[in-house]
Amino acid sequence: MARISAPAIVILGTGALATARRIQALYAGSQVHALQGRVEADVSYNELGAHLRELYARGTPIVALCATGIVIRCLAPSLSNKGVEPPVLAAAEDGSAVVPLLGGLAGVNLMAREIAAMLAVPAAITTSGELRFGTCVLNPPDGYTLADIGQGKRFVSDLLAGESTRIEGEAPWLDDAQLPRSASARLAIRVTPRAWDGREDELVIHPRSVVAAVTGVDGGIVARVREALDSHGLAPLSLAALLASSDRMADPALAEAAANLDVPLCFALARPEDGEPPANLLHAALRIPYETLHNDAVAGVALALAPLAIDADTIGRKRGRLTVIGLGPGSADLMVPAARTALNVATDILGYDTYVKMAGPLRADQRVHGTDNREEMQRARHAFELASEGRAVVMVSSGDPGVFAMAAAALEALESSDNADWAAVELKIVPGVSAAMATAAQAGAPLGHDFCMLSLSDNLKPWTIIEKRLRHAAEADLVMAFYNPISRARPWQLDKALDIVREYRAAQTQVVLGRDIGRPGSTLRTITLGELRSSDVDMRTMVIVGSSTTRRFGNAAEGREWVYTPRWYE
Incomplete structure (x- = not known):
């Protein structure tokens, strides 16, 4: 049957966690989603109904370990087109029952049988066709x-x-x-x-047994491919892939055409012995028996028909992809969905060992390349090398990859290289929640007006530059977020930075200290600039120094304090 993508295994309480982990072992890349503050899992959520509807809208298979009625009521507002719904199952917390609810055309009964077999219970299959025939005739296999x-x-x-x-x-x-x-x-x-x-x-x-090869005629790719298919009575749905020359990897028209045809885009480099274009691309890329049905050099389209469905992964090579992501501050629920999606489809994952571990769980078939935190340029070059081989590579940063992290290193590596294969890699940068943003949100809104982010590390820039920027930022009355504030190798720099800031800021200026925000054991403190000492800070602390207008007030009902910088100046 059709391949099932990694499901979200959703639980409400600790009683379901053991069963959820057993189900998770069945599906590579799956994650356990749990109610925030109640269970420690891979992903946390705040409200069950909204979370289930979001997963459903994204097409994510759902295994909910709770009563079927709960799932039905949560998803009822989202139910519309039966043909596009993902598999949705309910299972008892103790694993004593498995009930497929939605997604009969997407393999839900197959999932139900797989989970039930693992749990050694019968699956509650109610689909008439499957009960009568033992299979879903309307759910053919991949291809x-x-x-x-x-x-x-x-x-x-x-x-x-x-x-x-x-x-x-x-x-x-x-x-x-x-x-x-x-x-x-x-x-x-x-x-x-x-x-x-x-x-x-x-x-x-x-x-899907037809491959369409296209050559250098510009424009109208989709129309020309469809005309060729139609001339031979072939269904557009029989198309397995669009094939083009490797020197056109970065051509956006090809990517757009493949997306419109809803097929993978593959590439090959034809040789003189492969014959005339565009059929020579078919000869260069296909390693299976096929018949050349069409070879129109003027229109730039050739068609290959194989006797069986073709696995697109065996055709030529894919355009490599490098995605630089930010994990956020560490909590799974603060990772943006696009970053998780990139991780799910990656073949290779690179990054500082600590951050790679934070990115998990990862599939057993994904290659992990963990390195020391100081090897940024080597890591970026390695990422491009892997991606230029046609692999789907993810390079991991904490926080936001564009804030003192790997996005700049990736771009520097690309700019300094004259490697055409690197230039053909599809490069994408996915933003994340930075440490400054996460700390500010915990405290309230100290970054509510103009602010700047400064790294106090002089590993990559001289201390004189840091001093100059500190002085200008302090004089401009900007809120300042300090990254890398202190370390064993440079214990004096934070005190020196604070001496500069105190020349321009009053002692009562509000300062927020967030340590490991978004990770277990996080702490948040608000003190004044006059009270702040370097002993209050370590390398894992985000220091936010307020402006002259930053204020703090208590909320008696919640028993806490809020810090914010107004959006106005008097």
């Missing part, structure tokens, strides 16, 4: 797709009403299905790359 889901539902309804069927084409996944078969049946399951002609007595399943 195959239904021509028309509406016709498929009518077809299964006819089978349930007593009709028999015959199978035309290769459908080995149906060999063990208990389908009513007859060589003379009116109904037929037809596995073919040819376009469906609309006959209602056929369930047409298209193998």
Whole structure:
């Protein structure tokens, strides 16, 4: 059946954690989501209904360890198109029951059987077709797709009403299905790359067995590919990949065309012995038997038809991708979804060992390249080398990758290189919640007006520059967020920085100290500049020095204090 992406395993209390971890072991890359403040898990959430609806909207499979009624009520506002819903299951906290709820066309019953088998309980399958035939006819395996889901539902309804069927084409996944078969049946399951002609007595399943190669004609790629398919009676859904020359890897028109055709984009470098373009690309990229159906050098399109579905991962090579992400301050719920998505699809993950561990859980098949925190340029170059081989690489930073972190190193490595393969890599930078932002949010809004971020480390810049910037920022009455405030190698620098700031700021200026914000054991303090001593700070402390307008007040109802900088000046 179709491959199931990593599910979110959602729990409410500690009683479900053991069962959740057992289910997690079944699915590489899956994570346990738990109610914040109640259970320590991989991802925390604040409100169950909103969280389930967000997962559902993203198409994430859901295994909820709670009552089915809770899940139904939470997701009811989101239910619309049955054809695009992800698998949704409910399971008992103790693992005594597994109930598939939604996603019959997305493999929910398969998931239910897998989880139930692991838990040694029966799955509560209620789908008529699966109970009768032992499989979901409308859920073909990877590499195959239904021509028309509406016709498929009518077809299964006819089978349930007593009709028999015959199978035309290769459908080995149906060999063990208990389908009513007859060589003379009116109904037929037809596995073919040819376009469906609309006959209602056929369930047409298209193998993705066609590759379209395109060459240098600019514009209209999608239209030209579809015209070529149509000229041979091939269904667009039979297309397995779009293939182009390796020297066009960075061409946005190709990426847009592949997205519009909903197929992977692959590349190959043709040689003289591969023949005439564009069919020479097919010869260079395909290592399986195929028939060249079309080779139009003028239109720049060639079509290859294979006897079986083609795995796009075996065609030529992919454009490499390097994504530089920020994990946020450390808590999984403060990592932006785009960063988690990049981690989920990565083949290789690079970063400082501590940060790579924070990025987990990772799949067993993902290659991890942990390094020392001082090897930034070597790490960036290694990342480009891996990505230029066609791999999906993620380089990990804490906080935001563009704030004293790896994004700048990646760009510097790229600018200083004349490697064409590096230049062809798809580079993306995903923002994260910086330490300054996380600390400020815990305290209130001390960065509510103009502010600056300064690193007190002189490893990469001279101390004279740091002093000059401190003096200008203090004189300008900017709120200042200090990164790398102190270390064993430079214990004097924070005191020196504070001496400069005190020349321009009053002793009662508010200062926020956030240590390990977003991580276990975090602490938050607000003191005054006059009270602040370097012994209050270590390398894991974010220091936010307020402006002349930054203020602090208590909230008796909550028993806490808030710090903020007004957005106005008197």
